[in-house]
Structures are given as C-alpha cells and as structure tokens.
Amino acid sequence: MPSYNSGMSQYAKKAVKNLRKMIVDSGLTIEQVAVGSGIDKGTISRYLSGKREPKVSYLEKIAEYLKQDFTNFFR
Secondary structure (H helix, E strand, O other): OOOHHHHOOHHHHHHHHHHHHHHHHHOOOHHHHHHHHOOOHHHHHHHHHOOOOOOHHHHHHHHHHOOOOHHHHHO
C-alpha cells in the first residue's frame, strides 16, 4: 500500500499527526469537527489519510473550533 503523505513536508506531516490527536482527544467525530469548523468532512478525511496537505487557513479554523492554539499543530 502506498504512503500518500510521503510527498508532504515534515511540517505538514506533523500537523496531520497533531490534528488526528486533537480530534481524538476532543472526543468529537470528524463530522462534528467539520460542521463546527466549516470545513468539508472529505477535506479533513483527506488530510488525515495523507492524501492532501492541510491548508494553514483550514488548520486555523479547526484550531479555533477545538479551542486549541494554532501552534499546537507543529509541536
């Protein structure tokens, strides 16, 4: 099985890893995060599967919805 995120920058990979953790830790579903942040569920799913590199503006919206500091995506 190919690794979709192999072409992603190290920062994008870290952001995706932390996005996944934030969603799990929040106890919310991807759909709930999508609705709350105003971002399409499919887009978030593609981020999590590594098929798409996350946009900074979308990460900002997700962080705001999850009440997280945006910089937590890159720690």
